[in-house]
Amino acid sequence: MKNKKIKHSKFKSIILLRSLYSIAIILIIISGFIYFKYWPTISSLYDDATTKVNNCTINTFDTNKSRDVKTLNNKDPLYLESTLIPQDVKNAFIAIEDKDFYNHGGVSIKAIFRSIYSIFTNDWRVTQGGSTITQQLARNVFLNFDKNYQRKVEEMFIAIKLEQKFTKDQILEFYINDIYFSNNAYGINTAAKKFFNKDCRKLDLSQICFLVAIPNDPEYFDPIKHLDNTLQRRNLVLEKMKEHGYITNEQYQTAINYKIVLKPGN
Template structure:
């Protein structure tokens, strides 16, 4: 009886080994095909990404497009350095956009698998972004919003190189100051002035999360036209902040119940 079990165990191990060998050979063949067919294109995208990141500086991210000016006056800047950005703003973006921001190197492996799965189940169309904050920064500043694999690959190359050149706090600063909030408002402070007519450092938690809700889909979450949509996503932002421990349940309840009233700047 014992001998029979040993034989069965050896047989199972042999089958498992054959399966692993088959998978390994298949992966090698697929990798070889990809390198042969797409190698030159990928190499070109890598070189483009390298050039773009090598040529950029901190000042490359410090040109606020809102109203074609970097400041409304010398004491009232649209661009905010990291130390001037409210902690709730940073935490809200991380909670809703990229909870592992401080853990990855610019690209999230889990997000890549989600994107691959989405492609495989949607007629090979790129329908899901899954981009990290660094990838979004790369796309917003250096690329465009075309949904194709070339843009996505170059976006990933740029993101990993940005992570090597700048600190996490700098990347988050660049992102928050360059993200689009619709109605010609680029950056959190421009958005605060546009929708609430005050500096973002004067906003409460609910107002901050209302703004943070917009960039995911600036038209759909445009608070001027679709405030209810914006508030629904604001609630999701608050839920994520509570889930990840950025705010207490009391903070959450207070922000959820706060009535948002826009005060549009002229």
């Protein structure tokens, strides 16, 4: 009886080793195919990303695309340096867009797997993206929105290079001042003046989260055309802020019940 168990155990070990050997051979073949077919393209994308980031400076991001207007009435800045951006704005973007922002090097493997998992568990619908804030910045400033692997790979390369060149606070500053809020409004302060006719530093938590809701899909969450859509996502931003400990339950309840009234400015 004991000999039979030993033989059975050896047989299982042999099967396991053969299976692992087969898997290793398959992986080597796949890796070789990818290397010879895609490596020249990937290498070229890496070189292109390196050149773009090496040639960029802080001034590359210090623009306002509402057409080169840096201030309003020569006193209110449209571009806000990091120290002038309200902490609630930073926290809201991190909570809804990239909760691990301060813990990754430009690309978040966890975010990519969460995105894939969400597709499998939501009837093959994309419910959350895998792009970090740095990747979004890379796409917005240096690339386009083409949906192909070349653009995605270069986006990741640029994001990694940006993290090596700039600090996290700088990257977040660039992102918040560059992101599109619909209706030709680029940057949080331009959006605040566009939709509430006031500086974003004078907005309350609910209004801030309302604006932070827009960039995910500026057309669908356009507050002038689709106010209810924007309000629903504002509520999600507030939920994420509470979930990640940025606001208390009392702050959440106050903000969720706040009535948003648009006061469009120029």
